Amino acid sequence: MPANHSLGQWGEDAARQFLEICGYRCLDRRFRRPGGEIDLVMVHRNMVVFVEVKTRGPRCPVPPEAWVTRWQLKRLRRMARIWLSEHPGTTWSGFRFDVVAVQYGGTDGGSEIRHLVGVG
Secondary structure, three states: OOOOOOHHHHHHHHHHHHHHHOOOEEEEEEEEEOOEEEEEEEEEOOEEEEEEEEEEOOOOOOOHHHHOOHHHHHHHHHHHHHHHHOOOOOOOOEEEEEEEEEEOOOOOOOOEEEEEOOOO
16 A cells, blocks of 8 residues: 555545446545535446445454444435436436445455445
């Protein structure tokens, strides 16, 4: 992990690259408005995917996806409505909420990415 990146930024970069390899295209990143943020807004097969990225270090015994709370998913849904209202005129086949869990493996490598589809 480059020294000038925080673990969270590194995780978002890794999640974005992973999703792009899987055929997703990034529409927005770190979409911020009062009341919240969306880590990634992707599109896949004409469906908008709002992504919460959770990254944890090598010593964390709890998987990153376990840190996603109901409150965070509620905020993500609220922020998605705002994002959609700011992007009128584009016809999407639908939208969903995903979580990408990134477990940083440390300097020895072995990082792991898990993509949980349709969590919210």
